[in-house]
Amino acid sequence: MNYDTTLRPNRRQALSLGAAGIGAMVLGTSIVPAYAKNDAEELIKKFTGGKPATEGKVNLDLPEIAENGNTVPIGISVESPMTEQSHVTDLLVVADGNPRGGVAKFHFSPASGVADVSTRIRLAATQNVTAVAKMNDGTFYTTSKQVKVTIGGCGG
Amino acid sequence: MITRRELVQIGAAACAIVAGSGLGPFGRVIAQQRIDEAELLRFEPLGNVTLLHVADIHAQLVPLYYREPPLNLGVGEFRGVLPHVSSKEFMARFGIRPGSPAAYALTSEDFEGLAKVYGRLGGLDRLATVVKAVRAERGADKVLFLDGGDTWQGSFVSNRTKGQDVVDCFKLLKPDAMTGHWEFTYGETRVLELIKALGSPFLALNVRDKEWQEPVFDAYKLFEKGGVKVAVLGQAYPYTPIANPSWMFPKWSFGIREEDVRANVTKARGQGAQLVVLLSHNGFDVDRKLASRVPGIDVILTSHTHDALPEVVKVGKTILVASGSHGKFVSRLDLEVRGGEVHGFRYKLIPLFSDAIRPDPEMRAAVAQSRAPFAAELAREVGRTESLLYRRDNFSGTFDDVICAALLEERDAEIVLSPGTRWGASVLPHSPITVEDIHNMTAITYPQVYRTTMTGERLNEILEDVADNAFNPDPYYQQGGDMVRSGGLGFTVDVGKPIGNRISDMTLLKSGNSIEPKKEYVVAGWASVNEGVEGPPVWEVVEKYVARKKVIRVAPNTAVKVVGA
Amino acid sequence: MADVKPRIKLDKKEAKKGEIVEVKALVSHIMETGQRKDSKGEVIPRKILNKFACTVNGKEVFSADFEPAISANPYIQFKFKAAESGPVVLTWTDDDGSKIVGEEKITVT
Numbered sequence: 126m127n128y129d130t131t132l133r134p135n136r137r138q139a140l141s142l143g144a145a146g147i148g149a150m151v152l153g154t155s156i157v158p159a160y161a162k163n164d165a166e167e168l169i170k171k172f173t174g175g176k177p178a179t180e181g182k183v184n185l186d187l188p189e190i191a192e193n194g195n196t197v198p199i200g201i202s203v204e205s206p207m208t209e210q211s212h213v214t215d216l217l218v219v220a221d222g223n224p225r226g227g228v229a230k231f232h233f234s235p236a237s238g239v240a241d242v243s244t245r246i247r248l249a250a251t252q253n254v255t256a257v258a259k260m261n262d263g264t265f266y267t268t269s270k271q272v273k274v275t276i277g278g279c280g281g
Numbered sequence: 282m283i284t285r286r287e288l289v290q291i292g293a294a295a296c297a298i299v300a301g302s303g304l305g306p307f308g309r310v311i312a313q314q315r316i317d318e319a320e321l322l323r324f325e326p327l328g329n330v331t332l333l334h335v336a337d338i339h340a341q342l343v344p345l346y347y348r349e350p351p352l353n354l355g356v357g358e359f360r361g362v363l364p365h366v367s368s369k370e371f372m373a374r375f376g377i378r379p380g381s382p383a384a385y386a387l388t389s390e391d392f393e394g395l396a397k398v399y400g401r402l403g404g405l406d407r408l409a410t411v412v413k414a415v416r417a418e419r420g421a422d423k424v425l426f427l428d429g430g431d432t433w434q435g436s437f438v439s440n441r442t443k444g445q446d447v448v449d450c451f452k453l454l455k456p457d458a459m460t461g462h463w464e465f466t467y468g469e470t471r472v473l474e475l476i477k478a479l480g481s482p483f484l485a486l487n488v489r490d491k492e493w494q495e496p497v498f499d500a501y502k503l504f505e506k507g508g509v510k511v512a513v514l515g516q517a518y519p520y521t522p523i524a525n526p527s528w529m530f531p532k533w534s535f536g537i538r539e540e541d542v543r544a545n546v547t548k549a550r551g552q553g554a555q556l557v558v559l560l561s562h563n564g565f566d567v568d569r570k571l572a573s574r575v576p577g578i579d580v581i582l583t584s585h586t587h588d589a590l591p592e593v594v595k596v597g598k599t600i601l602v603a604s605g606s607h608g609k610f611v612s613r614l615d616l617e618v619r620g621g622e623v624h625g626f627r628y629k630l631i632p633l634f635s636d637a638i639r640p641d642p643e644m645r646a647a648v649a650q651s652r653a654p655f656a657a658e659l660a661r662e663v664g665r666t667e668s669l670l671y672r673r674d675n676f677s678g679t680f681d682d683v684i685c686a687a688l689l690e691e692r693d694a695e696i697v698l699s700p701g702t703r704w705g706a707s708v709l710p711h712s713p714i715t716v717e718d719i720h721n722m723t724a725i726t727y728p729q730v731y732r733t734t735m736t737g738e739r740l741n742e743i744l745e746d747v748a749d750n751a752f753n754p755d756p757y758y759q760q761g762g763d764m765v766r767s768g769g770l771g772f773t774v775d776v777g778k779p780i781g782n783r784i785s786d787m788t789l790l791k792s793g794n795s796i797e798p799k800k801e802y803v804v805a806g807w808a809s810v811n812e813g814v815e816g817p818p819v820w821e822v823v824e825k826y827v828a829r830k831k832v833i834r835v836a837p838n839t840a841v842k843v844v845g846a
Numbered sequence: 847m848a849d850v851k852p853r854i855k856l857d858k859k860e861a862k863k864g865e866i867v868e869v870k871a872l873v874s875h876i877m878e879t880g881q882r883k884d885s886k887g888e889v890i891p892r893k894i895l896n897k898f899a900c901t902v903n904g905k906e907v908f909s910a911d912f913e914p915a916i917s918a919n920p921y922i923q924f925k926f927k928a929a930e931s932g933p934v935v936l937t938w939t940d941d942d943g944s945k946i947v948g949e950e951k952i953t954v955t
Binding site: 184186188189190192193196198200243273275 | 746757
């Protein structure tokens with residue numbers, strides 16, 4: 126399973142609507158086979174120290190269907206007053222369908238004002254993306270969303 | 282001798298596609314015995330705001346035949362739920378009599394016979410008559426005329442003029458706002474040029490530039506109508522860069538962006554909007570889900586999935602309107618808005634029977650002028666058909682079969698894949714097939730017919746993928762189209778199964794052998810979203826085929842077996 | 847790496863104390879995953895920006911650790927609470943230890 130879809134066009138680019146992506150299939154490089162199982166679950170365990178994470182407080186803004194697996198916009202925000210008394214300290218993002226689970230870790234403080242971050246990520250296939258937030262009181266909150274990576278088909 | 286126009290006027294039960302709060306069931310109003318212009322326009326006004334809505338005209342400027350689908354499957358919780366009701370079931374649901382104008386306009390039942398009785402529907406000149414009449418009757422200060430998109434693209438002339446013909450005509454209608462989908466396949470520069478030429482706001486809260494993730498278009502516009510502050514939010518087709526070639530608009534990113542819808546509804550309400558209207562190209566099921574999750578939207582004017590419903594569908598407090606396609610209908614929704622809430626509404630899906638509604642002279646001239654340079658080519662007869670030709674259906678259409686046969690033969694392929702788009706005017710049996718007819722079915726801005734080889738595995742993957750786009754039980758993962766059409770290839774599809782398990786029994790029709798996963802097959806197809814695809818335009822291939830066959834007869838398609846529906 | 851110039855956008859140049867300021871930044875970088883082979887079958891070594899931090903007037907307001915799943919030419923958007931005027935400094939750290947630095951200014955009133 127390849128991870129960096131910049132060289133392996135995603136299925137949509139290669140095919141489309143039952144079409145031929147002839148050119149796109151000829152590649153100058155080959156892919157290193159995945160040598161390890163996706164470690165998303167382990168990364169979450171390590172992050173939480175095995176503590177349970179409660180569903181909620183974390184908003185994950187991801188497309189339902191990716192336009193391009195090489196660069197999928199993601200926005201994460203966590204509901205928190207972000208005061209000295211109560212704030213988000215860290216935010217872990219993992220993806221369970223890439224060769225490796227890790228995506229990013231973000232670090233906040235009351236100086237951040239709000240826990241709100243966006244970036245763009247690589248998704249090799251249809252998979253779940255999970256965000257886990259660590260609060261300064263040691264509690265954890267989480268949410269997940271599935272992103273479909275598709276060939277594409279045309280509607281009306 | 283009785284003319285068809287007279288027949289329509291004196292003809293059987295009325296279309297009277299009227300429904301809404303307080304008007305009672307559909308059946309009760311089918312008491313009218315005429316369908317003339319006055320009857321079609323008859324509407325007891327209500328409240329202080331009138332919305333007029335059209336969508337999915339697909340550049341069809343003149344009246345046409347368009348058969349509604351005999352099958353319109355819903356999956357999961359939407360199985361058998363409006364708009365996933367068709368044919369006799371649809372008629373029973375709305376109390377529509379067989380043979381009535383409503384049966385003809387809204388279903389596929391006895392389409393060929395009724396087409397001869399009731400004639401063509403649509404035409405921008407008829408639409409103009411209705412829009413002008415409603416504005417005059419209500420006062421323009423109460424009326425919003427909104428275009429849901431898929432307006433500028435889909436015909437011979439629109440392709441030749443890159444949408445100029447449609448915009449030149451549409452600007453006479455002075456739409457208050459629009460959104461889009463196929464429009465984007467003219468490319469970023471051309472879209473912006475045409476928006477400027479139209480002179481109306483183009484609203485799309487879900488389009489962002491890829492670099493900075495910032496909005497490309499206005500999310501909404503505030504209007505003052507009937508003393509009510511109305512916010513119209515625009516939502517372009519969320520999957521434009523997936524279903525259509527993203528290289529044609531490389532800087533723009535789309536998506537459903539539910540959070541952005543929510544934020545803009547809140548913002549518009551904060552600016553004093555008392556009525557919030559979402560002008561959407563999401564497709565009906567997506568809009569239904571959106572309505573159930575985002576509070577504060579009073580009306581969603583749906584489009585994309587081409588549903589024509591004679592009644593609104595309500596989701597909580599939200600009213601969903603489905604105005605059909607190809608210019609056959611215009612929706613009128615009168616609303617009584619007080620204190621930031623809708624207190625009552627009345628709705629009518631007005632069918633534009635071209636024999637009953639007078640053409641607006643100004644629009645008629647504009648349409649004629651835009652077609653004039655191409656008139657001879659449009660009317661050129663390529664062949665004839667003995668069968669009804671159409672494309673709209675879940676799994677196959679007779680003209681899809683023609684396209685597939687043409688590509689198989691003209692491109693010497695074993696298998697053909699052809700997109701299941703829902704546009705394309707119907708051609709009646711025992712009629713000529715003109716250049717215009719062929720283009721109505723195939724006009725696309727990326728028409729190249731490719732020829733390549735694919736393994737059986739790859740073919741399976743494609744069918745599975747497209748089936749999931751059509752039949753995923755979660756509407757947010759659907760793309761709102763029909764199943765990809767195949768030529769030379771038979772298969773069974775179980776719509777109720779998950780991705781990877783829907784397709785079975787793939788068979789190469791010419792040999793009757795099962796498709797082998799590792800074997801390579803010669804495949805032809807069109808509408809590839811890839812850049813740099815080479816091949817002749819699809820209409821050229823189809824024209825050659827029709828010309829060579831002279832007379833088209835389409836046998837029933839038994840290559841696709843549907844289960845789990 | 848010194849020649850790489852990040853592009854930075856602040857949604858406001860002036861802010862009242864306590865107001866939220868949005869920062870967006872783009873930087874050119876291949877973000878090579880270390881999981882691909884070239885045409886000769888050799889593994890292309892990993893080379894990514896693995897750390898990002900933002901300071902305002904010398905105090906850190908936000909930071910991040912990136913994995914190879916971050917897209918090429920990384921884009922980052924985050925926010926901070928306006929506390930005092932001063933330079934807004936964005937720093938990306940490469941696997942090879944080199945840094946890309948960009949700077950804007952915020953005036954807090």
